[in-house]
Amino acid sequence: MASNYAGLLADKLELSGDRQQARQIRERLARAPVGLATAQDGARGISLDNLPVDGESRLHTVDVSQPTADAVPLVLPSAIEMRVREFLESVRHHDALSQAGASLANRLLVHGPPGTGKTQLARWLAAQLAVPLLTVRCDTLVSSLLGQTSRNLRRVFEYAEQRPCVLFLDEFDALGSARGNERDVGELQRVVIALLQNIDAMPDSTVLLASTNHDQLLDPAVWRRFSFRIPMPMPDAVMRELLWSQFLGSYAPKDLRMATLVGRSESVSGAVIEQVSLDAKRSAVLAGLPHVDEDELFRRLGLAMALMESVPLSTREAEINWLRRWDQKIFSLRTLAKLYKISLRHVTNITQEGSADGNKEDGKPLIEPE
Ligand SMILES: Nc1ncnc2c1ncn2[C@@H]1O[C@H](COP(=O)(O)OP(=O)(O)OP(=O)(O)O)[C@@H](O)[C@H]1O
Ligand SMILES: [Mg+2]
Structure with missing residues (x-):
């Protein structure tokens, strides 16, 4: 400093x-x-010249970035937001708290399913504190030559202690997996021990963040070192509405059926909502439209759901059938015909619903009389 x-x-x-x-x-x-x-x-x-480098691969083990507050939107449930703010306050007033003998180490462990905003939270915190974010690439760190790892780890911590920053161990489970892990027990043990030593040697005031989506894999000894632990949940209905609005922005259709969208995206992560929104936005821009097409948005969401459930959709026919099964109301035969730019008759053939529902939908004959 x-x-x-x-x-x-x-x-x-x-x-x-x-x-x-x-x-x-x-x-x-x-x-x-x-x-x-x-x-x-x-x-x-x-200093970009002096980033710690993995001894073998010569790859940088750390990414340095300086996120800015306006560029990092973050949606949190209110209870979690309170805990995040508490951590932020604790970091900001670390000196005063420690003078009063009431400080906690500035260490936060974020855990939760993939795509729920854990990495985003690290960016957000660095932005709020207006310090650089040093993200440790744990994959590079666990070097192919495993013997190097402990030394790599030491370099990273030394680097972080030299400057005000947030040190972020992303995908932390690669380092902190349980000591009893079957895989290469000896080496992992050494890595965990090195990790614990580094954390213990670190000043309380250095801001250390770690994220994992395998909290059950973490060694309890690692777990204990973090004075703050915050779970990142899958977004609830309120959060999903915020996320959809945020990512669609001014491209949201005027009469968007938000309640349906929120309902149909249950059990979907923020990352998927972002992806679907951006894909739909891209389609709109390329088609020269000022807003996202609602049917197209639902189609993208439906396809993302198939991906999440590992349903392979390699043909247009498979897509159509999947969407139809996923939600008959949203994907009426007419809507599907419009989306895939094919005739109604063709859609009925694909879904083989022609005879089942008497060639009719919404009370209108499917095949227009000549
Ligand atoms: N709660 C959220 N608030 C704002 N954006 C979010 C939220 N959850 C996810 N996102 C968006 O999804 C993207 C992926 O999120 P992020 O990388 O933070 O997930 P993660 O929890 O770190 O996932 P993983 O465990 O796979 O690393 C981000 O770019 C972000 O824009
Ligand atoms: Mg992440």
């Missing part, structure tokens, strides 16, 4: 014309231990 601020001071002095002082400060910093010397770089204390 001190060298970070010294670097900033040198920059300011130079800007205001005091080159000599600035040079003296930089010379001192240059003589500081190697790790600290990088702190003079960049106004935000980020």
Whole structure:
């Protein structure tokens, strides 16, 4: 921290014309231990040249980004939001709290199913705190040469301790899986021990975040190190409505049947809602339309559901049949004919409903009299 601020001071002095002082400060910093010397770089204390690198693959083990508040929308249920804000306050007032002997370590573990906004929460927190987000790529970290991992881990923590930042261990289960894991027990044990040592050696004030969607795999000893633990649930109806509105934005159709959309997207994650919305928006833009077509939106949602349930849909016929089974009311034969730009007769053939419902739908004959 001190060298970070010294670097900033040198920059300011130079800007205001005091080159000599600035040079003296930089010379001192240059003589500081190697790790600290990088702190003079960049106004935000980020040095891209000196990111920790995996010894074997030479891949960076850390991503540095600086999320901004307006670019990171986050929808949380109110109880969870309260806990997130509590963590934020605890980080912001860490010094005062620790003077009063009431501080908790700035460590948060987020757990929950895939696509529920765990990574988004890390970005959001970094944005709120206005510090860089250092995301550890746990896949690279668990290097192919497993013996390297502990050393990689140490480098990452050292790097994070040199500057104000949020250190984020994403997909953390790759590192913190239970010590009794069948896979390569010895090596994983060593990794977990190294992890625990690194966490223990870290100042309480460094903000550490970890996310996992396999909370049951985490070693209880790892679990205990996090003073804050927040579950990210699948979105409930209220959240889904917010997510749909947010991701469709001004492209939402004027008379959108929101209640139906919310109902039909039950058990769908925020990530899927985002994906479906963006796909439908893209279709609208390419078709030169100012709004998303509602039927198209439901179609995309239906196809996403098939994917979630691992139903392979390799042909148009399979899609049509799936959608029809998924929701007969939304996907009337007419709607399907319109969506797939085929005749009503063709749709009836595909769904083989021609004889079953007397070739009729909504009381109108399917095959128009000549
Ligand atoms: N609660 C939410 N609020 C806002 N956006 C969300 C929410 N949940 C998901 N999203 C959107 O879905 C995308 C994926 O979310 P994110 O990457 O944060 O999920 P995750 O929980 O980290 O998933 P995984 O476990 O697969 O890593 C994000 O880009 C975000 O825009
Ligand atoms: Mg994630």
